[in-house]
Amino acid sequence: MQGLKKSILVSLWFMFLTFPLMVIRIDSLNGTIDWRWENMLGMGVGTFVLSFVWRFMLARKEAGRAAAAGGALSARGAWFERLRSDPKAAVPALAVLLAAFLVLPWVVSTYQTNIMISALLYVMLGLGLNIVVGLSGQLVLGYVAFYAVGAYSYAILNSNFGLGFWSVLPIGGAMAALFGILLGFPVLRLRGDYLAIVTLGFGEIIRLVLENWSSFSQGPSGIANIDRPGLFGMQLSVSDATTYIYYLILAAVIVTILAVTRLKNSRIGRAWQALREDEIACQAMGIDITTTKLTAFALGACWAGFAGVIFAAKTTFINPASFTFLESAMVLAMVVLGGMGSVIGVSVGALVLILLPEYLRAFSEYRMLIFGATMVLMMVFRPQGLVSPGRTKYNVTDAEGAGADAARPAAGGNA
Amino acid sequence: MDWQYFWELFFGGLTRGSIYALIALGYTMVYGIIELINFAHGEVYMLGAFTALIVAGALGIYGFPAVAILIIAAAVAVIYCAAYGVTLEKIAYKPLRDAPRLSPLISAIGMSIFLQNYVILAQTSDFMPFPNLVPQPEFLEPIAHIMGASEVLIIVTSAVSMAALTLFIKYTRMGKAMRATAQNRKMAMLLGIDADKVISLTFVIGSSLAAVGGVLIASHVGQVNFAIGFIAGIKAFTAAVLGGIGSIPGAMLGGLVLGWCESFATGYISSDYEDALAFALLVLILIFRPSGILGKAKTQKV
Structure with missing residues (x-):
């Protein structure tokens, strides 16, 4: 409900914002104005839908960031990594x-x-x-x-x-x-x-x-x-x-x-x-x-x-x-x-x-x-682009329990 | 020496310089507060000129008198530019406030390309004639051989806007909040200043000034197209850097200095490299005195 209201506001705002450029076209030769109301309608519907997408993407980005902070690896793109x-x-x-x-x-x-x-x-x-x-x-x-x-x-x-x-x-x-x-x-x-x-x-x-x-x-x-x-x-x-x-x-x-x-x-x-x-x-x-x-x-x-x-x-x-x-x-x-x-x-x-x-x-x-x-x-x-650059990683295998402390900073440094 | 020619160039430079200064203020204020070069600022100026053109055209068809058209068109352009400025900030800069510094800059370039093509698609890519709306009153006759009425209007309007801005920044509560945010955003937020509001206001003011500049110059030059924002933007940015970016009096001074440099160089030397002059000046200042004329040198903190 909250989202719906927000999207309607966004849509109204953009209809207002794009009004002079998108709707009015002056024909200075004949001295007439061409009112293109259909553009305004398209703009309103378009931005209404896009505002939902925008919020969804922002939420997903936040979730992704939280997951990355928790150390979870996303399964998406795994086949590409393998390739x-x-x-x-x-x-x-x-x-x-x-x-x-x-x-x-x-x-x-x-x-x-x-x-x-x-x-x-x-x-x-x-x-x-x-x-x-x-x-x-x-x-x-x-x-x-x-x-x-x-x-x-x-x-x-x-x-x-x-x-x-x-x-x-x-x-x-x-x-x-x-x-x-x-x-x-x-x-x-x-x-x-x-x-x-x-x-x-x-x-x-x-x-x-x-x-x-x-x-x-x-x-x-x-x-x-x-x-x-x-x-x-x-x-x-x-x-x-x-x-x-x-x-x-x-x-x-x-x-x-x-x-x-x-x-x-x-x-x-x-x-x-x-x-x-x-x-x-x-x-x-x-x-x-x-x-x-x-x-x-x-x-x-x-x-x-x-x-x-x-x-x-x-x-x-x-x-x-x-x-x-x-x-x-x-x-x-x-x-x-x-x-x-x-x-x-x-x-x-x-x-x-x-x-x-x-x-x-x-x-x-x-x-x-x-x-x-x-x-x-x-x-x-997605500031890292379509393909985020691969980093050289050193995997330190923890053969003996005692090596754990020494290994951690090295692995962390390259993560 | 030909004094008449000199004064023509002098006032020509002053006119140009005032416009540069108006646009430069938008750059410098935004930079002062969020340390971002608002690359799309030139496009906001272009949108202002275009909006005014459309409004003026429509009103002209309905038969309004020229002075009324000028005032209404300018007012509408200011309102729309302020709206564009705020929207721009919300979409392209706000989500990137904590991102690495290159990200908002790239996003700003993207926005600039987007807005140019938005105008091409919504209107046209051709040059559009802009009606001359400034009447030539009689009391300006004695100086008509040096400068026309539209030049006088540009100089007076710019001076008034800049004076108003200076007073606003200096004496109002919001102005104080802006200065505080520019000094240290985190600290200002801790003291209860709504930084988002201050940033939005900065965009509103900067974009409105750009709109004023856009309407004035369009009426003076007599034509607009989608690409005028790029060159004007770069030149205004040069002016902002010349005066010391982040400093409001610096932007005004920088605009005037750049205007005079261009005017005299094209008048006395050659007009072939008119645009290159601004770029060369920009490169030279950034290399030899990056803090500008009135800016303070910043020490690098680790």
Whole structure:
């Protein structure tokens, strides 16, 4: 009963709140007003139902928190845990997945392959941003700047000096890494929200420079006729070239996944995670904050640079409009949705966010609306993302009763 | 030196700066109380301009006089923005009050994207012409060559709103509660201050000021679209940081300084990098003097 009353109030409130924007539409040419009352009705019913869902989810989150505090493990997601930790299950699953990705361009049309290429590009971007945001906890909102640096490196070097894709790929990555360090140095002292805003500003400055410095980047009209990547000097038809780029990006994604997984469990990866958890404690443990942060920036940026070079080679045309803040926010949404710090999570997040709107054409205009809502709802209800990052655990078996006291802190510390 | 040009730029900067200051106040007040950059604040400003546009359009069809339209549209925009601000806080920030600091920021970015697309879907993604509602009275004729009536209105309204806010914070009971909460939320709660109420009030005030700014600038510039909030938001945030985030006089000063910087730089140097200037200024301040002009440097406590 209490809930019903609350929901009615919420529904009335939202009907009031959305009234001018949702109901009234001015037709200034004919001087008439179009009253769209049906929107108001929809809003009222929608928010009425949603408010129940909202409260239910909040209650469930509270219950989940209480259960976690009590030490109970949820059964949900256990099969997934098994798939991830048990090599007997994981290896065949990965093999099937890889095979599916390998045969994909031969089963689907060139158009579908193209969509898959952009989805994989975003996987790469997401994994790169994951190093900076997910692993080392530095919220960077101008990530697309490094993507732009990579793309423009290839475009400019290719159109002015005729350099090929393969020679520019490392240059693009290095250029982006250099920009990462350039950005990293001055912001070393900043953290959290300030860092986020400065990086956002940095991203916008790069875009504005590309837009205004016409003699360098040809301004808003962009650079066209960029060469596709070559395959031992062969001339490929458009559909063959698409397939080729598909395999290229697939290989790049696999390399990225391997590299990020290895990095995550390396010395520097552990340092990043320590930095994410607590900067001061991390410093107190003798970790050099400067190098740790700068490597995170450089490596994260480097991946965006690679992705940028591939992007320029794929579209053969780039302009500054491809590198807006919205793009950064979208990559961030993927990382957040997938689960910050989790390699599988971010890959799944990127694929879901790019492919779902493509195949749900009816919803395509709601795409960005859903993006935004997802980011808010994820933060409120499941801040760890779809896949919470697995932690390395040490199980200390209690062989002798006497060892119990010594074992407990070790096990607790990694829980 | 061409003084007429100088004064034009000076008052142009003052006009811009007043708007930045109005929006910056919303950032700085929210930051002062819950230490959160309300990323969606620029969107609230945009919603204010849009609501005013719709109300003005509807009233215009019914044949209201321009001055009445301006006043009613502004009042409706203020009420709606306050409502949006409070709702925003309840949905996107309140559940995250004890979460790690990145969570509310990401949720704020999500909210900002959501609100922009809400406007696109509910109305349009095109630029909409905003009627010029400010009459040109005769007593302003002597200065008409430097600044128009809408500029005078912007400067006067901003000055009055800011003065009212200062008095409110300084002399009322609620203002005192706000200052206490900004200083130390836990302690304020122990002393019987309803922190939730204070936070809601902060959003109400900040959003109302943004609405005032939105209506004024829309009427001055003559057009609005869904994206105006992003750039205005970033610039206002720059102003807030420039003055020292969390400090109310700082936000006002920062807004004016930024307005003048932009106006003179575009007037005397080049207008190509107008937007980049604000970003560059922001980056430089955060690096060299993160506490801003009037802010106090905080020591890191462990």
